[in-house]
Amino acid sequence: MLTLDALKNTMRECAGEDEAIDLDGDIADTPFADLGYDSLALLETAARIERAYSVKLDDTVTDARTPRAFIAIVNAALPTATVPA
Amino acid sequence: MTVITGIGVVTPTGNTTAEHWAATLRAESALARVRRFDPSGYRCQVAGEAPAFDPAEHLPSRLIPQTDHMTKLALIAAKAALADAGIDPADLPRYGAGVVTAATGGGYEFGQRELQKMWALGPEHVSAYQSFAWFYAVNTGQISIRHGLRGPGGVAVADQSGALQAVAMARRQLRKGTPVMLTGAVDSALCPWGWVAMQVSGELSPRPEPDRAYRPFDADAQGWVPGEGGAILVLENDTTKPHYAHIAGHASTYGEALVDAIRLCLVDADVAPEDVGVVFADGAGVPSRDAVEAAAITAVFGPAGVPVTVPKTMTGRLLSGGAAVDLATAALALRHQVIPPTVNVTRPVPELDLVLDRPRPGSIGSALVLSSGPGGFHEAVLLTRPKECMTC
Numbered sequence: 001m002l003t004l005d006a007l008k009n010t011m012r013e014c015a016g017e018d019e020a021i022d023l024d025g026d027i028a029d030t031p032f033a034d035l036g037y038d039s040l041a042l043l044e045t046a047a048r049i050e051r052a053y054s055v056k057l058d059d060t061v062t063d064a065r066t067p068r069a070f071i072a073i074v075n076a077a078l079p080t081a082t083v084p085a
Numbered sequence: 086m087t088v089i090t091g092i093g094v095v096t097p098t099g100n101t102t103a104e105h106w107a108a109t110l111r112a113e114s115a116l117a118r119v120r121r122f123d124p125s126g127y128r129c130q131v132a133g134e135a136p137a138f139d140p141a142e143h144l145p146s147r148l149i150p151q152t153d154h155m156t157k158l159a160l161i162a163a164k165a166a167l168a169d170a171g172i173d174p175a176d177l178p179r180y181g182a183g184v185v186t187a188a189t190g191g192g193y194e195f196g197q198r199e200l201q202k203m204w205a206l207g208p209e210h211v212s213a214y215q216s217f218a219w220f221y222a223v224n225t226g227q228i229s230i231r232h233g234l235r236g237p238g239g240v241a242v243a244d245q246s247g248a249l250q251a252v253a254m255a256r257r258q259l260r261k262g263t264p265v266m267l268t269g270a271v272d273s274a275l276c277p278w279g280w281v282a283m284q285v286s287g288e289l290s291p292r293p294e295p296d297r298a299y300r301p302f303d304a305d306a307q308g309w310v311p312g313e314g315g316a317i318l319v320l321e322n323d324t325t326k327p328h329y330a331h332i333a334g335h336a337s338t339y340g341e342a343l344v345d346a347i348r349l350c351l352v353d354a355d356v357a358p359e360d361v362g363v364v365f366a367d368g369a370g371v372p373s374r375d376a377v378e379a380a381a382i383t384a385v386f387g388p389a390g391v392p393v394t395v396p397k398t399m400t401g402r403l404l405s406g407g408a409a410v411d412l413a414t415a416a417l418a419l420r421h422q423v424i425p426p427t428v429n430v431t432r433p434v435p436e437l438d439l440v441l442d443r444p445r446p447g448s449i450g451s452a453l454v455l456s457s458g459p460g461g462f463h464e465a466v467l468l469t470r471p472k473e474c475m476t477c
Contacts, residue, residue: 015147040216
């Protein structure tokens with residue numbers, strides 16, 4: 001399953017990070033816009049996650065406003081076997 | 086009157102204005118066999134590559150994955166130009182500064198990489214940033230976003246003459262009331278895709294020796310070599326502030342009439358031919374185009390009637406960036422009262438007074454910059470020295 005740390009690492013790698021923002025803080029509910037990420041950064045991140053997790057994400061994934069919402073969409077799309085009970 | 090208050094230069098001879106100017110006065114050529122990719126098997130094997138740099142030292146990390154090499158160079162030049170002009174865009178009115186750049190195509194290297202991924206791995210492997218990173222308007226957009234320049238924006242796509250058109254577009258915005266405009270061009274197509282596209286022009290030099298490949302106005306001229314880089318200029322209407330030069334005149338023609346562009350530019354500037362201190366020629370290095378340019382210069386100034394120079398013999402032709410660098414170099418020539426040299430030309434055409442191999446000091450009141458693109462674009466801009474410096 002996708003964790004917040006894995007999401008942060010992916011975003012750093014494929015979209016960089018805003019120098020003024022501490023991604024290591026408590027950001028699960030911080031809107032992506034406030035984290036310095038636009039819709040293209042989300043699109044790029046979604047594509048990376050699709051490849052890394054062999055998952056097909058719905059286009060609505062880029063509508064996710066926060067990391068928590070994004071992670072929930074990804075984990076709901078993963079086969080249940082990979083989600084711990 | 087439109088004036089140049091800031092200059093940011095990134096060229097093969099230096100990734101700062103000071104390095105570029107110093108290398109230019111030392112007549113130091115940066116042309117060499119292509120290193121960025123293996124040029125074996127291509128007609129042209131020589132290029133002017135910008136000095137290597139670590140993007141992380143110059144750019145926010147958010148911008149690195151989404152930009153082509155030439156956009157990184159453009160962002161470095163734009164930041165340097167604003168700093169040189171002493172402008173913090175945050176101090177300006179909301180729509181007080183705009184951007185007009187020129188481009189030949191866009192981010193070729195980024196585009197090639199992503200297209201290769203598409204065909205080799207599938208469309209899901211293509212970067213979302215491909216949507217704008219290879220677009221011809223990308224430098225205008227990225228400069229504008231990074232610095233919050235919400236004023237008028239634009240792009241001139243006119244091959245190698247675009248930068249002077251961009252300057253003219255920026256000057257129009259200043260006259261309409263925008264207080265600050267960034268303009269110029271930074272360009273690169275140093276990847277196999279860009280290389281092949283340039284090669285089909287038939288104008289690239291086949292000579293493998295870096296000191297013989299690009300010799301404009303020489304009996305041995307056999308074409309040109311590409312380079313990468315360019316310059317971003319800050320233009321303002323404020324004449325009380327320290328500045329490099331006035332943009333005194335501009336003209337643009339299409340077709341065979343380069344001579345008309347020169348004459349119209351001088352009329353626009355209200356400067357007589359005898360008051361022009363130097364001509365920065367386009368110097369295509371293609372014998373037929375050199376002949377047209379030499380004839381046009383001679384028709385206006387008389388045989389050997391004005392010093393002529395082609396400093397881009399040290400950098401190669403920087404696509405749309407070349408004329409922007411010529412403007413920056415001409416502005417520095419006016420400030421320092423010295424004409425930078427042309428290199429590698431050993432048998433110059435007799436009708437031009439080419440400034441060869443070493444700088445020529447002199448009293449230079451104005452500098453004419455010419456630029457032509459294949460297909461018949463011709464541009465001329467006249468820079469004049471600030472009045473208060475006429476005696477300094």
